Amino acid sequence: MRKRLAFVLLLVARAVTAQSAPAQPAVLPNQQALAPRIPVRAATTRASGDTTGYWQQRADYQIVATLDERVGVITATGSLRYVNRSPEVLRELWVHQYLNAFRPGSRWSATDEREGRLRFQELRDPDYAYERFTSAPRVNGRTVTVEYPLSPDSTVVRLPLATPLAPGDSVTVEFAWTARPSTVPRRQARRGRSFDFSQWYPKVAVYDRDGWKPNALVPAGEFYGEFGAFDVTLVLPADQTVGATGVPVSGDPGYARVMAPGSERPRLAAQAYRDVPAATTVRVPTGYKAVRFIARNVHHFAWSTSPGFRYEGTSYVHAPSQFYRFPIWDTVSVHVLYRADAADDCSRASLSESAEKRCVDESLTQWQGGKALDQTRKALRWLEALYGDYPYPQITVVKRIDASGTEFPMLLMNGEATLGLTVHELGHVYTYGILANNEWQSGWMDEGLSSYQELLQAGDSRVLLAARLEMANDRNPSQPADTAVRRLRARLDSMSGEQATTVREGTAEPIGSRADLFRSFAAYNASVYDRGQSMYQALHDVLGEETFQRFLREYYAMWQFRHVDRWAMQATAERVGERKLGWFFDQWVQQTGVIDYALRAPVVRKEQVAGRFQWVVTAQLARVGQYRHPMPVGVRTATGWTVIRTDPLKDVQLVQFRLDEAPDALWLDPYGSTESPTARFYRLVLPTR
Template sequence: MIPLLPALALASARPAPDPRPPYWQQEVRYDIAATLDEARGTLAGRQRMHYANRSPDTLRTISFHLHLNAFRPGSRWSEADSLEGRRRFNDLRDPDFAYNRVRDVTIDGQPVRAEWPLAPDSTIVRFALPRPLAPGDSAVVAMAFEARPSTLPRRQGRRGRRFDFAHWYPKVVVYDRFGWNEQPLVPAGEFYGEFATFRVTLDVPDDQVVGATGIPVCGDPGWARANRQPGRPVELGRDRYAGRERVVRAGDGCAFADGIADPAPAAGMKRLLWYAEDVHHFGLSLNPEYRYEGGRFRDVAVHVLYLPGDSASWGGGVAVRRTEVALAWLDQLFGPFAWPQLTNVHRIEGGGTEFPMMVMDGSASQGLILHEAGHNYTMGILANNEWREGWLDEGFTSFQTAWAFEALAQEDGYPATEAAMLDLDLDGLSQPASLRSDAYRDFATYNQMVYARGELFFHQLRYVVGDEAMRRILRTFYERWKLKHVDEAAFRAVAEEVSGRDLSTLFGQFLHSTDLYDYALGRVERRARPGGGWRTRVEVRRKAPGRIPVEVAVVGEADTAVARAEGLADREWVELDTRSRPVRVLLDPRVRTHDWNMLDNERRWAFSPLDLLVQRVPRRHYLDTFVSQPRARDRLTVGWAPVAWYNDAG
């Protein structure tokens, strides 16, 4: 027996085996050549995609997103709108609706026929592979395409000579350990893409000013002519990819080596070559009226394109500085930006949408820029599946934005976010933050849960592990998972490893349930210690299913002690020492446990003559109109309803 013991001890000291199979992601290269036809509102051309199967599976089909087909009548998006009373794309007629069409599709040179697995929705197209694609094997998919944004903007759009292009090229669907993610584009959720290299040749009218994902490695994007900073020459950053883009220059023109573009652009058009690596979407915005300003954070170039009327709100360095502030915040929070530039454009629609290396914003507010630039980290670089785990996308982004405001502007958004969520919880309207986007009751609930409840989850994690560990979690997660597909399991593994804590309860309850939290003070005992000072024993009672560490504060006449109860057991004792005589005990003094009932969180020893006059439990009186009934977790609410009564029974 005895000789076995050291071996047993060693075995039990090993971490639990990782149940996840080794990580892999597919290898994708796009060559795209497209021409903008402003009169028709289209971007049309050819695409050749090289696809290497790095999965352990043999593939028999391949699928593409044609997501512009969401913004037209009859799509699943339009049907979701109609069901929830929104009128948008179902009302659009030609030429106002968006579309994305493909034709002449070949795989390894063989013509293939399109299948529409979600018909009549056409946001996903599938092709049978002419031969199975074994692990390690690769295929070339070539096709002609035509893309038209809608005149009613939604994350894309066109207006006159302005174009905001998203989802414009046939984008290969992600194949991951769940298989092909053939996700239709619906209002809830935006992105999940394969990391890829892009070589994009664009022919556009000579006077267009263009912002896009990647680097303009050849041709004039129009920034120098649009530049509003006379003392600051435009930095194109052409050397950033060190020749990997393989551009061949000849005379005035240039082309990608082994590319697919026609020899030269048509008269009146200019040719732009864009190159990007390790991105899973290619955003593109054009407007001949764009003004340009440039900036820089460390080695990341900042390009801002704004409208003629924006000189006060965007110009004069305002938007550039705010984009730099966002990059600086994100750099210290996660780590160095993974790409060479970030372009911030004033888009047609309000609000904002993120793309790798690019944000399209409806305003230049610091909050919006922090949010959308933040998505370049939590969506772009840490690439989640937003349809499967939107909280890891919008919740994560909302959290880092809230933390930025707290750190940079001393504005704490937590109390309002938490209180609003508690109202939804108590009304029974909440759903777990972890649902698939299509499982939510409606779009409004999806937004509340994925943004606000998702944000709260990260706040709760920060509260549980502390600021210092939270920062290490974010930096470790980024270092380990940048430019990869991430999910809850990946994040949780890092969070547990870095914090050294079992976080299964927090993840399980705050992400996957809507359990209520309620802690109460049980028995409280104080006694003077023989050597001086006081010891207070506090019983923490858990009265609801939610479990989270809870702070206990003992306020003495001259000092205060704070300790934490683990919050797991139904009853738990905590001991705190104070130098002075305790007068008051508080549970969760900073209101961080999402406790729904705080009437049982306080105990006082001190006697005040006022206590004889004032009722112990604070109350809020209100006029009960039967329309709304205010609630509060820290006082009783008492409704007074005036009633007039009579009868005519005689």
């Protein structure tokens, strides 16, 4: 998800109590008082650093949900087949009802109140969201007690098991529930006849090597899910158009009916999956339709529906680049749904005249005429080149009610259509959707990485800046002749300076901190997005261009459709880079700091070697800041720059150059490839005698 730069303060009506629940101690597994703020051991990765001995649970869902537009509610029944692949006996299941975050009484609302945001705290019925069981869940046919240990927050559910679940065994859990999004948009919403169901079903928590990982949904942090298959039938009014995770195997999603002139006809990819089970019998009221979606190798299912959507589609054709342990489709269906009724829809949002015009632009103008389709194809090409082949039969991008964007497997809910947002959110289909980290515990692994790959795609990273400066060979690379490059360097240097200020003032927090323990949502964003992006920028510089590219592709090939943690990423980088990197990940994930080195005591000596003169330049490099880095040091002569790399594990070291020309300058990081805010202070003039 892309971070939001501002929050709209909404004046809304008064509170209702959360779903009733028995009082329990407000402590969840892995959140006890002594639980580490930052992980100190691997939650999923074996000591070997590879997938040998790796295990994860499996969760397969079958759901039928009927939308009643009059009250904005879905009524649903479903089953979860849960397979215990762990070596432990389980005596309970933990489940999330995340839609209950967007209402009074939730921990999300309490966080908003504490940080001065008014969104859901004072909503009255029917404006707040909810997800409620309409009957007690049944496990293997036996009714179980529903416990809400964080009451009045009801986003976390404990289901005690009457019969323990042994390793290798499975249980079937039957659910019946209703769900309603809120009228205040945040990741989910409803407005008029339009609905964004991002969170809407009882989602089983992850059980990994550390045990159960349930978490209350709060503004900071997102999700962690078990992989499996979804078989979801949506019963909708006949004129609705729906986009979702998965492929529609039966029923009409409505694309052909609302297709824009000139668009390719919808390619539904209904035959993408083999061995699709027979559909269950579904009651379809008069004036409704049933659309069945199948999705495999996913850990979430989301959907959006509106009669106001317009459809544009195409096919993305590519040849698989290598062998993977999962299927690759050579033709990927690309679906885009945006608002043909933008003027009417935006008028319902009670916006100012200028904001309403912007709303129409972000709902219609930016999308139509193939613009959003082109952005999606470009993003797919870029991400396949960066990580590897896209492993799903389709991708759908929908215009959601909320601003910014949120990612789901095979589905992007975006508030606007820009290349940067599409690259960022589709990047999350890889880092979160396929490489499934715990976003609530390690948001830097997906938000930081997707932010950095967005920078790379735009050509705005330090590594690319340094390569351009090296090619230009300007005598003063801090003020390059190319205006665009000069502006980029100034912008990147400003960002590094801002982050250094937060460290100096003591407001920076380690990026590896658990999301709900950051002091504020703003602090969380600054850490997992901005500092996380800087971490990958630094890792790119440490590994070098070719090795960094191989690292990303091997990380993807080895860990796709698995849970990843810091140790999976570190082991891959070490294996590909053929060096130990514990020092790098320790400092960036567990600590705060800056890359700060001092260049001192330069000496120039002229020597005669084999009848030729050489100039020997020596200087002392000393680490001053908290972070280590293989700092580049450069000497300038009449023909250009000579740059060497130093040892990051030495606090004090001697750097030496042997040159065939007289040097006149010694600079620390002349091309600006590092995140050091102080390197500019060490641009030393050398004596020319």
